[in-house]
Amino acid sequence: MESKANEGARVADAAKSHGDDHGHAEGGHGHGAPLQYPYVAHHFDSPQQQFDSGKLGIWLFLVTEILFFSGLFCAYTIYRAQNPEVFYWAHFYLDTNMGALNTVVLILSSLTAAWAVRAAQLGQQKLVKINILVTIACAFTFMGVKYVEYSHKFHDGLLPSRHFDPKHEVWEVEAFKKKHPEAAEAMTRLMAKLEARKATAAVDLEVPHGEPLALVPVVNQVAAAPAEAAEGSAAQATTTQAATAQEAVAQQAPAQEGAAPAPAQEAAQEPATQEAGTAEAAEAGAEGTEEAAPAAPAPVAAPAPAPAPAAEEPILDDDVFLANELRKLTPAEATPLLRAGVLQRQADGPFELVRPKKAGVFFSIYFFMTGLHGVHVIIGIGVWIWMLVRAGRRKFGPKYFGPIDFTALYWHLVDLIWIYLFPLLYLIH
Amino acid sequence: MAAPTTAADLVVAPSKPEDNYLTHDKGILSWIFTLDHKRIGLMYLVSVLVSFALGGFFALVVRTELLTPGKTLITHDQFNQAFTLHGAVMVFLVIIPGIPAALGNIILPLQLGAKDVAFPRLNLMSYHLWVLGALFLLASMVISAADTGWTFYVPYSTSTTTAVIPAVFGAFILGFSSIFTGLNFIVTIHKLRPPGMTWFRMPLFLWALYATAVIQVLATPVIGITLLMLIVERLVGLGIFDPSLGGDPVLFQHFFWFYSHPAVYIMIVPAFGVISELICAFSRKPIFGYKFIALSSLAIAFLGFLVWGHHMFTSGQSVLAGAIFSAITFLIAIPTAIKIFNWLATMYKGRIHLDTPMLYALAFLWVFTIGGVTGVFLATMSVNVHLHDTYFVVAHFHYVMMGGSITAFMGGLHYWWPKFTGRMYPERAGRVGAILVFLGLNFTFFPQFILGTRGMPRRYYNYLPEFTGLHQFSTIGAYILGAGFLLTAIYLLKSVRSGPKAPANPWGATTLEWTCQSPPPYYNFHEAPVVNRGPYDNYDKLRFDKKSRGYVPAE
Numbered sequence: 001m002e003s004k005a006n007e008g009a010r011v012a013d014a015a016k017s018h019g020d021d022h023g024h025a026e027g028g029h030g031h032g033a034p035l036q037y038p039y040v041a042h043h044f045d046s047p048q049q050q051f052d053s054g055k056l057g058i059w060l061f062l063v064t065e066i067l068f069f070s071g072l073f074c075a076y077t078i079y080r081a082q083n084p085e086v087f088y089w090a091h092f093y094l095d096t097n098m099g100a101l102n103t104v105v106l107i108l109s110s111l112t113a114a115w116a117v118r119a120a121q122l123g124q125q126k127l128v129k130i131n132i133l134v135t136i137a138c139a140f141t142f143m144g145v146k147y148v149e150y151s152h153k154f155h156d157g158l159l160p161s162r163h164f165d166p167k168h169e170v171w172e173v174e175a176f177k178k179k180h181p182e183a184a185e186a187m188t189r190l191m192a193k194l195e196a197r198k199a200t201a202a203v204d205l206e207v208p209h210g211e212p213l214a215l216v217p218v219v220n221q222v223a224a225a226p227a228e229a230a231e232g233s234a235a236q237a238t239t240t241q242a243a244t245a246q247e248a249v250a251q252q253a254p255a256q257e258g259a260a261p262a263p264a265q266e267a268a269q270e271p272a273t274q275e276a277g278t279a280e281a282a283e284a285g286a287e288g289t290e291e292a293a294p295a296a297p298a299p300v301a302a303p304a305p306a307p308a309p310a311a312e313e314p315i316l317d318d319d320v321f322l323a324n325e326l327r328k329l330t331p332a333e334a335t336p337l338l339r340a341g342v343l344q345r346q347a348d349g350p351f352e353l354v355r356p357k358k359a360g361v362f363f364s365i366y367f368f369m370t371g372l373h374g375v376h377v378i379i380g381i382g383v384w385i386w387m388l389v390r391a392g393r394r395k396f397g398p399k400y401f402g403p404i405d406f407t408a409l410y411w412h413l414v415d416l417i418w419i420y421l422f423p424l425l426y427l428i429h
Numbered sequence: 430m431a432a433p434t435t436a437a438d439l440v441v442a443p444s445k446p447e448d449n450y451l452t453h454d455k456g457i458l459s460w461i462f463t464l465d466h467k468r469i470g471l472m473y474l475v476s477v478l479v480s481f482a483l484g485g486f487f488a489l490v491v492r493t494e495l496l497t498p499g500k501t502l503i504t505h506d507q508f509n510q511a512f513t514l515h516g517a518v519m520v521f522l523v524i525i526p527g528i529p530a531a532l533g534n535i536i537l538p539l540q541l542g543a544k545d546v547a548f549p550r551l552n553l554m555s556y557h558l559w560v561l562g563a564l565f566l567l568a569s570m571v572i573s574a575a576d577t578g579w580t581f582y583v584p585y586s587t588s589t590t591t592a593v594i595p596a597v598f599g600a601f602i603l604g605f606s607s608i609f610t611g612l613n614f615i616v617t618i619h620k621l622r623p624p625g626m627t628w629f630r631m632p633l634f635l636w637a638l639y640a641t642a643v644i645q646v647l648a649t650p651v652i653g654i655t656l657l658m659l660i661v662e663r664l665v666g667l668g669i670f671d672p673s674l675g676g677d678p679v680l681f682q683h684f685f686w687f688y689s690h691p692a693v694y695i696m697i698v699p700a701f702g703v704i705s706e707l708i709c710a711f712s713r714k715p716i717f718g719y720k721f722i723a724l725s726s727l728a729i730a731f732l733g734f735l736v737w738g739h740h741m742f743t744s745g746q747s748v749l750a751g752a753i754f755s756a757i758t759f760l761i762a763i764p765t766a767i768k769i770f771n772w773l774a775t776m777y778k779g780r781i782h783l784d785t786p787m788l789y790a791l792a793f794l795w796v797f798t799i800g801g802v803t804g805v806f807l808a809t810m811s812v813n814v815h816l817h818d819t820y821f822v823v824a825h826f827h828y829v830m831m832g833g834s835i836t837a838f839m840g841g842l843h844y845w846w847p848k849f850t851g852r853m854y855p856e857r858a859g860r861v862g863a864i865l866v867f868l869g870l871n872f873t874f875f876p877q878f879i880l881g882t883r884g885m886p887r888r889y890y891n892y893l894p895e896f897t898g899l900h901q902f903s904t905i906g907a908y909i910l911g912a913g914f915l916l917t918a919i920y921l922l923k924s925v926r927s928g929p930k931a932p933a934n935p936w937g938a939t940t941l942e943w944t945c946q947s948p949p950p951y952y953n954f955h956e957a958p959v960v961n962r963g964p965y966d967n968y969d970k971l972r973f974d975k976k977s978r979g980y981v982p983a984e
Contacts, residue, residue: 043545043621045957053547053620060612064650071654071684075669078680161674162666358675364667368658 085341109138164360323350464549470534487515509576516579528699539942555609565599611645625960637702640726652688686737700837711787712779725764758808785859789840800828821881847931865913872906932979
């Protein structure tokens with residue numbers, strides 16, 4: 001059975017084994033691993049057994065890491081499934097270029113990590129150190145970019161739920177402007193109109209809290225009571241009398257809708273054919289992106305029933321003015337806004353501008369996931385520095401490269417998690 | 430399995446008797462920074478027992494308060510804190526590490542025939558993490574003890590003013606300690622088996638530890654991230670769990686039970702392993718249905734991941750989901766019953782020795798079966814709706830956790846005590862202690878089944894006057910239980926100083942740990958033992974040696 005100790009030693013023995021090693025807590029007890037392998041800890045019989053144990057250990061550890069993140073991915077999945085508009089809305093606030101840069105940086109670092117392992121296996125001491133250094137440099141670059149991104153988010157009030165207070169509306173964000181120029185321009189025009197209205201008719205437009213924009217109270221209201229909002233428009237509908245009238249129409253509507261679903265679709269493609277029905281048409285076209293009561297789009301697909309307050313045009317307050325303006329948006333303008341949940345239909349008919357429900361939750365998940373990933377990167381930096389020190393002592397070679405192999409495996413996992421985070425957070429479509 | 434057996438491999442390894450792991454190095458630092466699995470295990474054992482005393486103290490406070498309706502001893506807020514601390518200490522500090530980390534750490538390499546666990550440093554780190562986690566729990570206790578119950582349900586845990594964060598952070602750290610122990614054990618069992626130790630020659634305790642380790646590694650990370658989210662939720666308001674910010678509190682329950690149901694198997698599966706060892710050793714008979722017992726541990730580990738929803742029948746889960754969870758929960762009764770019947774079959778026609786560990790094993794069979802069967806009641810959805818959050822649930826999980834895990838832990842502790850310390854405990858006192866614990870257990874918890882079916886809700890400070898009699902019965906049972914443990918603590922401590930020296934094999938058991946001296950030498954085995962037989966063969970090749978008062982190989 002003594003032979004067993006050597007039999008497992010598939011890694012060839014060579015004269016190149018250096019000095020003392022950490023694995024030997026108790027030196028010179030004449031026990032356990034053969035003395036020609038000073039890097040083998042006392043309780044292992046052979047270098048191969050030690051390496052295999054380490055390999056299995058690190059893989060198990062990676063499994064626990066994946067499960068650790070899985071809680072977050074699970075939360076992400078649930079909130080995205082329940083609130084798709086929030087994720088669509090919020091992804092405009094993330095800087096895709098920075099995210100892409102970080103992806104490239106991390107992939108590069110994974111390459112150099114793998115290269116470091118290879119170099120260690122081949123005994124290319126210098127190359128090991130260079131590759132570890134590049135890996136560390138990439139990790140620092142990643143954290144630097146992350147710092148820039150985080151500070152922008154903090155500055156713009158894009159914080160987890162309790163502190164969530166964005167400084168810009170979605171149509172003011174560059175990414176949105178670039179992707180949906182018409183919608184952004186339309187909203188900018190609309191806001192300018194509201195400003196002008198306020199300037200000319202200041203008395204009429206006096207709104208609670210002295211807020212300049214009519215949409216602000218609405219937004220605040222929604223943001224302040226997400227739980228109520230979560231109940232959905234159906235609950236509100238039962239409370240308002242106007243809505244009961246709407247429901248009456250809605251019950252007749254399925255027949256019409258069933259007979260002529262096509263016009264609504266066509267209307268979505270032909271902008272501004274009807275003065276009154278465009279936004280509604282867009283809403284019908286934006287299939288299922290929002291959870292508005294299904295009854296709502298149907299009655300207005302037929303152009304006739306304008307909201308009752310429209311008759312009071314001369315003395316309308318800004319909510320009504322805004323609702324009318326919003327109805328005039330063309331489908332091209334309205335669709336992105338509908339999809340992002342910014343433009344929503346109230347239970348009793350008119351459109352309103354809101355910030356998506358649970359918008360802050362996206363940033364909670366964003367900060368938690370990327371933050372936890374960042375912590376892993378920082379831990380990785382620490383381990384790589386340790387590996388660099390050990391490589392400096394010429395610890396690694398063809399017979400002993402386990403630690404650097406295991407560190408690289410960990411690093412690949414950290415990289416891989418980012419490869420998932422980047423599209424899930426930044427590239428939502 | 431029954432390979433040709435020789436008595437040769439049961440010979441006690443020659444070693445200077447004065448040199449063992451307890452005396453190998455001197456000084457407090459040689460303990461705190463030891464890499465020896467036996468010393469780490471012993472430190473775990475001491476820490477777990479101290480925590481057990483603390484948790485037991487809180488239990489007695491809770492029971493004493495319930496002697497009368499209304500105030501007996503403490504205020505209602507203190508009552509909430511007392512039962513939370515009792516639960517958190519007992520679950521996170523005692524039962525989860527009790528058998529795997531304390532007993533398992535010492536026994537696993539010995540039974541396997543290895544010199545140490547695969548990663549001794551990680552092992553030490555997991556103990557240090559345990560201490561750190563325990564300190565955080567204690568900190569919470571000192572600042573203003575959490576009053577959420579050990580389950581930390583939101584939204585109460587995000588809104589109460591007590592020190593939830595230190596308690597949760599403590600549990601978070603303890604989780605990592607548990608993960609690292611599990612990881613270490615899996616790798617050790619995979620990679621450090623000596624020549625001839627095939628999977629099906631491993632003692633059943635190792636199978637149980639392996640199944641436990643798999644659960645620890647796969648379930649604990651999820652509670653880790655959940656508790657971390659809870660902490661951040663409390664700190665900055667994530668809105669993931671907190672309904673006032675748009676979060677979903679039921680999601681927390683899903684995450685929590687995704688870990689915490691498998692965690693009850695982290696608590697009970699190693700207990701099964703201990704019982705398998707005890708039943709064999711004290712019936713002097715090879716185990717009946719070895720492979721069934723071994724694989725049923727893995728089956729329980731696997732099924733344990735699919736049943737978390739049975740904690741949430743009343744949380745607004747769909748009826749279909751409830752029915753599925755209920756059905757899978759019933760399935761777990763199968764591998765569990767396989768074990769029970771195999772143990773009974775092992776005892777059949779065995780030469781049963783009623784030593785203290787065996788008394789605990791018999792108590793386990795009795796008590797755990799009651800706990801298991803009432804678990805099937807609770808898994809039935811229609812019954813559960815009525816019994817949810819009543820004393821019936823309390824009685825059920827105390828029969829399983831206390832009657833199952835702790836009884837097995839006590840059995841294992843007595844069984845391996847001579848190996849750990851090199852001293853024998855007084856047998857008569859041991860038997861009295863075991864009987865007191867058994868009686869106390871049943872007196873304490875059986876009335877709670879009746880209380881539960883009559884509608885006494887759990888965690889209540891006050892109760893209707895008609896429940897007084899049963900509550901008082903239960904409290905007196907708790908005092909008997911306390912007396913049993915106190916007696917045990919006294920004679921065990923005394924035996925360390927003045928007990929007779931233990932022989933290598935005081936019980937006539939056949940697993941490898943009994944082939945090395947008591948206490949074991951620093952390196953366990955001077956040469957990796959060659960195993961050429963099943964773990965429970967060779968009972969007839971041992972004879973009692975009057976001089977050493979232990980079993981030696983028959984010539």
